[in-house]
Amino acid sequence: MAEKEYVYFPGCSLEASAIEYDLSVRKVLGALGVKLIELDDWSCCGSTPAHSVDHGFAAAVAARNLALVEKMGHSTLITPCPACLSAFKKAHLRMEKDKDFQKEVNSLLDEPYQGGVTAKSVLQIIYEDIGIKAVAEKVKIDLPDLQVAPYYGCIINRPPAVMEFDDPENPVAMDRLMEAVGIKVCDFAFKVECCGAAFGVTKRKMVNELSAKVLAMALEAGANCLVVTCQLCHQNLDLRQEQINRTMGTSFNLPVLFFTQVIGLTYGFSPQELGIDKHNINAEPLIKSRRPVEERIKEEEEKAKAKKPKPKKAEEEES
Amino acid sequence: MEPINLTQNTDWEFIEQVKKESGENPSLCYQCGNCTAGCPYTKYFDFPVNQIMRLLQTGQKETILRSRSIWLCATCETCTTRCPCQIDIAHIMDVLRIIARRENYVAEKEVKIFYDAFLSSLKHHGRIFEVGILMGYNFRSGHLFTDADLGPKILGKGKIHFLPPRIQGRDKVAEIFRKFEEKRKSRG
């Protein structure tokens, strides 16, 4: 398989509070033969606070990074963070459609952005560029106890005209990837319901209530684990789970894993390597039963052998 | 809601201003309520989002800019994704919030303080210094113990840095802020 190369934008929180997402992304993409070149001297994308000030300003903050990608001679930028992705895509799209806007934004930058960069999520490139088959090929470990509800969060594929990826009402990228690595996926109705977004610090109760709905629906769907692709969702659902229980009077104890962590486990990486030990809600009880795929296959073969005698009896009767 | 004299109290200029800044046409809205029906934040808004659109259609500038709704919108894009008239409602909410900030209407002070703390970090370091933001927010908002319970959970896991990240190009990022401020002042 030819080695794929991508310019990588981790995003501010993946360096700190969401470091396990970055760890697991790097491990999994490495295993899949993808070379990541971290964008040199990248700056924060601006996220919600920037676009609450002015759209030209927000686009400039984001486009500084796009201009750096162009400087490196590349035309694709991948990021695990949906908010960063949204900032890049919105800046790029508006600058492409509206030349006056492009001028205004570039006047704020020291190096103008020419419009030649496509931003994508890590989830998208794994699902589309690398593909289910290649992802499935590397699986070595079974995780028989995991029953996941894939939670995409509200902006990784919405609005569809901007994000250009997967279905806006019923996305399936993570579902298919989890199935491909042998994990049981539950039919989960709240795939894109907002968890509370960036209001965790300022409006804790609101975020707790919204996140609680997601957790409750996951349990309804028969899941014992939530799988996410956004670190802000992860924080609201995992780090704040005790807060949720206090606010709502519930007793959730649902581990939340990044999809790259789940894939990483099936590839044979240890929970420590993938940062699973850094989570708040303990996922160990669900993953401790992991074992090599060969073991399961052997067991199944033995079971099949044990059943064989029956056909002989029928033959005997006939003769 | 108070009775409104539409002849005297429709702010036509405001409607045009929002149209221009957002690129969206509020006349396309036939008030079906789909946005409100799907909005996860309806419970917390003082005006549900379709009413914000209605207030915009009737030019009720003060009511909109004083509302809490525009500060509590999370830009989750549910309304935009499902609007049958293809209006980018989330974008309009954003524009209303931008106008509110510009004209100094802040119904949700904590939200603005948090955003300002975030932007301050961005301006000084080029990237987000999470601990700095939280501390800045706690201090300025007077809620000194916000998320204090989360500290012990992430301490010792390498998830907190006590020193801010500093990129080489942080002056270039600060330049963006400076140039933007200049432009805004010159526009008046």
Place this chain on the structure above:
Amino acid sequence: MRVGVFICHCGNNIAGTVEVAKVAEEARKMPGVAFATTYMYTCSEPGQEEIKAAIAREKLDRVVVAACSPRMHELTFRRTVEKAGLNRYFFEMANIREHCSWIGEDKELNTNKAIEAVKIAVEKVKQNKPLFPSRFKINKRVLVIGGGVAGMQAALDCADGGLEVVLVEKSPSLGGMMARLDKTFPTVDCSICILGPKMVDVSQHEKITLYAYSEIEEIKGYVGNYQIKIRKKATYVDWSKCTGCGACVEKCPSRNAYDYFNFGVAPCRAINIPFPQAIPKKAKIDPKFCRQFTKGKCGVCAKICPVGAINYEMQDEIVSEEVGAIIVASGYGLIDLDKLPEYGGGRYPDVISGIQYERILNASGPTAGHIVRPSDHTEPKTIVFVSCAGSRDKSIGIPYCSNFCCMYIAKQAILTKDHIPDSQCYVFYMDIRSPGKGYDEFTRRAQEEYGVKYIRGRVSRIYPKGKKLVVKGADTLLGTQVEVEADLVVLATAVIAAPDARILAEKLHISYDPYGFYVESHPKLRPVETNTSGVFLAGACQGPKDIPASVGQGSAAAAKVLSMFSKDTLESDPQIARVNQNICVGCRKCIRTCPFGAIEEQELRDGRIVAKVIETVCAGCGICNSTCPCGAIQLQHFTDNQLLAEVNALCLT
């Protein structure tokens, strides 16, 4: 030559930005013009009288009217000059309104342009030749495509008017969508009870030939003389023997066939009679699900059939019919639930469409009229109806209203309460459209007498929660989000063009709009005619409409056909191509380029092969004229010389 020029003020429409007096003055100076005047409204009766009087008085032999677009009144004025004794083709119109006065406000520019337009028209009319329409015989038989209520009404009216009718219906039985309904609004009549007699009349009428389970294969010819090829699809059952006893259906082992009549509410047998009141009441095999066809072994129906009607070897048959007019009543379709992903996209069995619910309500439907949830066959107690599921929705390309959903939702809610007295129905709506007679009273009745809760607001999302479905909508009158936990959700899915509507339109050479609905000649004044002479429309194929409107249009289309057939011959338009056989070199380029196949070869007595135009087929497009290398074929009234005269008038003088 004495040309008369009449310049119309058209009130202020033309005179407002064109100095009509000046135009008349300049017209008088043009060579050949004997008389020029202006008039306020030339198309009015006094205006036309003025033209006739001037022709007599000034001894005019050609007339130019400078006014609106010829699409408005060319026909009117041609008749006027004809009544004054001139050949109607010695008339030209200069468009100084749509092409001139309505474009801008600059009086000088407009006046100059008007003068030029008149000049062009004068030079053209001087080149015009008298043309005489020929008359051709018409075949007084009519083809009706579609056996729904509109088609059947049209067929019955034509047949009762003495015409022979050929009725072609795509599905195995007559009845269309109306046959699937349980009751009809606002009278709550049993649908099949009022439709059945019409179906019987059609099948028994001596003047109607019914081809059921057949489709139009090909249409050739022109108004008054169509040659139709009809494909009788193989039913694998000999309908001349089948008695409709149903023994085959009972014994058929293949139970998972898709039931088209019931819109898939429940599966049916591979051999099937669509519904108990079907006409023709005959069985048909669906080879996709029949074991004999898919696996090569079964044959149960053939063994059981008491009259030996089963024939697995049956082939499609093509039959020919000749008719003089065609009425299209091909009906409508409904969008698939997969177009509505926020409502489950068809993945939730208890979220169904209005027509599926109608089949559940129907006593001869798959649940024998018991309202049950498709998922677990329990009786629902909370039923939510969602209006405008796809209609009035620009984001999925259906910006129009589907016409009858508000009414049928009210009906279905009322029937639900009748069936299940302790049920509660909710209706989410944006507006209530109930314009017909008794319609608004009917929708009010649902709310006032039957306790149906109407909630003003759209539904954003439907998702399952345990055994129920949560319907997340808005109540804009209350100003908040509302949720209903439903046992069953009925979506009023949007009306779209019938499947294959566009393909049928191409065969008929008629236009369709961006949504696939057929285009009428004029949206207000000519709703049942098309711009293709001889083809008429009736019913929902022209746009979503309810039963009374469809029946009305069926009768209207029949009236049009009867009036067309009241004459024995029809006039053909003489503005067609004609070959000067002395110049024609027989290169056959025109034959190859004609899109209508209207040119054929003719062998002259001296052995030369030349081109000959089939007058009745030629549509007058002029492509042959531009193709012909020697100018032998000319489009009458638009010949090379005539057009060059116009060009010269503009460019050389």
